[in-house]
Amino acid sequence: MTENILEARDVRKSFGGVKALKGVSMSIRKGEIHCLAGENGCGKSTLIKIVSGFYEPDAGEITINGTTYDRITTAQAIREGVQVIYQDLSVFPNLTVMENLAINHQLMAGGTLVNWSGIRRTAEAAAALTGLSVDMTELVENLSLADKQLIAISRALLSNAKLIIMDEPTTALAKKEVSRLFGIIKRLQAAGISILFVSHKLDEVFEISERFTIFRSGENVVTGDTGGLDDRKFAYYMTGREFAEERFAAGAVPGEPVLETRALTLENGFYDVSLTLRKGEILGITGLLGSGRSELAKALVGYVPADSGQILLNGLPVRIASVVDAVRHGVACVPEDRLTEGLFLIQSILDNIAVSRWDALSNRFGVIRRREVEREAAAWIRSLSVATRDPLLPVQTLSGGNQQKVVLARWLANDLKALILNGPTVGVDIGAKYDIHRIIRGLAGRGLAVLVISDDLPEVMSLCNRVLVMRSGRLAGELAVKDSTTEELAELSMRE
Numbered sequence: 216m217t218e219n220i221l222e223a224r225d226v227r228k229s230f231g232g233v234k235a236l237k238g239v240s241m242s243i244r245k246g247e248i249h250c251l252a253g254e255n256g257c258g259k260s261t262l263i264k265i266v267s268g269f270y271e272p273d274a275g276e277i278t279i280n281g282t283t284y285d286r287i288t289t290a291q292a293i294r295e296g297v298q299v300i301y302q303d304l305s306v307f308p309n310l311t312v313m314e315n316l317a318i319n320h321q322l323m324a325g326g327t328l329v330n331w332s333g334i335r336r337t338a339e340a341a342a343a344l345t346g347l348s349v350d351m352t353e354l355v356e357n358l359s360l361a362d363k364q365l366i367a368i369s370r371a372l373l374s375n376a377k378l379i380i381m382d383e384p385t386t387a388l389a390k391k392e393v394s395r396l397f398g399i400i401k402r403l404q405a406a407g408i409s410i411l412f413v414s415h416k417l418d419e420v421f422e423i424s425e426r427f428t429i430f431r432s433g434e435n436v437v438t439g440d441t442g443g444l445d446d447r448k449f450a451y452y453m454t455g456r457e458f459a460e461e462r463f464a465a466g467a468v469p470g471e472p473v474l475e476t477r478a479l480t481l482e483n484g485f486y487d488v489s490l491t492l493r494k495g496e497i498l499g500i501t502g503l504l505g506s507g508r509s510e511l512a513k514a515l516v517g518y519v520p521a522d523s524g525q526i527l528l529n530g531l532p533v534r535i536a537s538v539v540d541a542v543r544h545g546v547a548c549v550p551e552d553r554l555t556e557g558l559f560l561i562q563s564i565l566d567n568i569a570v571s572r573w574d575a576l577s578n579r580f581g582v583i584r585r586r587e588v589e590r591e592a593a594a595w596i597r598s599l600s601v602a603t604r605d606p607l608l609p610v611q612t613l614s615g616g617n618q619q620k621v622v623l624a625r626w627l628a629n630d631l632k633a634l635i636l637n638g639p640t641v642g643v644d645i646g647a648k649y650d651i652h653r654i655i656r657g658l659a660g661r662g663l664a665v666l667v668i669s670d671d672l673p674e675v676m677s678l679c680n681r682v683l684v685m686r687s688g689r690l691a692g693e694l695a696v697k698d699s700t701t702e703e704l705a706e707l708s709m710r711e
């Protein structure tokens with residue numbers, strides 16, 4: 216029998232009327248990397264806080280290293296070697312790296328003298344394991360988020376961690392920093408430390424863990440070997456919903472060109488970009504951060520117009536010098552940062568859907584025909600399945616995925632030729648992600664030309680029929696999705 220470092224049995228916890236955990240159980244084997252996954256609000260952080268002694272459970276038991284507790288204190292958890300890297304990292308910005316690393320020792324030493332040379336030696340050993348290479352006397356506030364995270368991990372090692380729990384550690388990291396973190400996690404494992412890695416992203420679960428556990432609405436759904444998991448199952452476990460058809464079935468005959476660019480150039484953005492977007496297709500553009508993909512999207516909708524080159528619509532050159540120009544020509548964009556760029560957060564869902572249609576929805580005196588606005592908004596809310604009780608509520612009451620649907624609805628209420636989507640599902644739940652993909656496929660199916668700009672390679676592969684790769688501001692390659700793999704696409708976008 217394999218030994219478990221941690222077992223949680225039938226753990227329950229409510230906050231007022233909210234049952235955050237309705238009796239969950241899970242176990243982590245010694246030396247394994249275990250992923251805890253589930254949609255936002257399913258209770259992952261609550262369980263972590265119970266295991267680390269931060270919350271008292273209403274019922275249930277925790278066994279760590281063979282000792283069973285009905286409630287564990289933070290001091291006991293630390294003594295058992297449980298260390299949590301929280302999302303906010305709990306580092307002290309106005310202290311140096313060294314002081315941050317030593318803080319637990321200092322607290323334990325109370326008023327007595329701190330053995331700085333001893334601490335320095337252990338700090339350096341911990342930093343060597345995590346690859347933290349910053350000046351020990353630097354103030355932590357001057358460091359990148361990724362380095363702050365390494366400090367939090369190094370500090371955990373200094374406290375003799377046996378089980379390190381990381382709560383959604385990749386949320387604010389760039390791709391390169393994520394792979395560095397994964398390298399560190401593997402090294403920690405090699406050093407005999409068990410890891411509980413919390414995430415709701417399938418590719419991360421696949422890449423890093425041997426086993427996984429999924430919660431839904433405060434209950435266990437499944438525990439198993441990651442080897443037996445695939446994206447269909449993952450989506451089903453996470454949401455309880457079945458999702459059909461993974462890849463976009465491209466029409467046999469490509470439609471005529473809708474949006475074309477010829478040698479489009481923006482200094483310090485992108486150079487010499489010539490592409491053709493056809494009716495009924497979903498064309499992907501991917502590339503690393505700084506490859507020029509977002510700048511290109513902004514130029515196509517007049518947000519930051521290009522310096523030179525041409526844009527053609529239905530074969531005719533057009534000038535797109537502003538977002539108003541773009542909309543007049545039937546080209547719309549759903550921005551990456553929907554919260555700041557795309558929505559009027561405190562306005563109602565209904566008004567947000569109607570805002571780009573005020574002209575059509577007002578009478579000849581410019582007075583809004585309220586009943587029509589309501590009828591149209593209600594129809595969109597239904598057809599996009601936006602989860603809301605009341606379209607008169609402010610948009611900010613919706614989840615991220617549902618906000619993104621409202622942004623989509625707003626543009627779809629117009630007669631469009633081309634739709635440009637920048638990062639259409641960044642930060643949304645997997646269920647909403649599938650809904651958004653379904654909506655986009657439906658639009659292309661009805662003849663809209665769709666351009667999707669995304670660095671989420673699995674998304675691009677399942678959503679698009681053709682993908683262009685950008686590197687250093689230039690188009691660097693093209694893949695037909697139906698005879699390529701995600702690995703080939705990754706290789707093409709990383710190549711120097």
Ligand SMILES: Nc1ncnc2c1ncn2[C@@H]1O[C@H](COP(=O)(O)OP(=O)(O)O)[C@@H](O)[C@H]1O
Nearest residue numbers: 230233235253254255256257258259260261262
């Ligand atoms: N301190 C708290 N007070 C009230 N409700 C809470 C508190 N912490 C969590 N919840 C609620 O418990 C549920 C589970 O939350 P959480 O454990 O943070 O989920 P996850 O980490 O999986 O996103 C959510 O409905 C959340 O709103």
Ligand SMILES: [Mg+2]
Nearest residue numbers: 259260261382
């Ligand atoms: Mg959480």
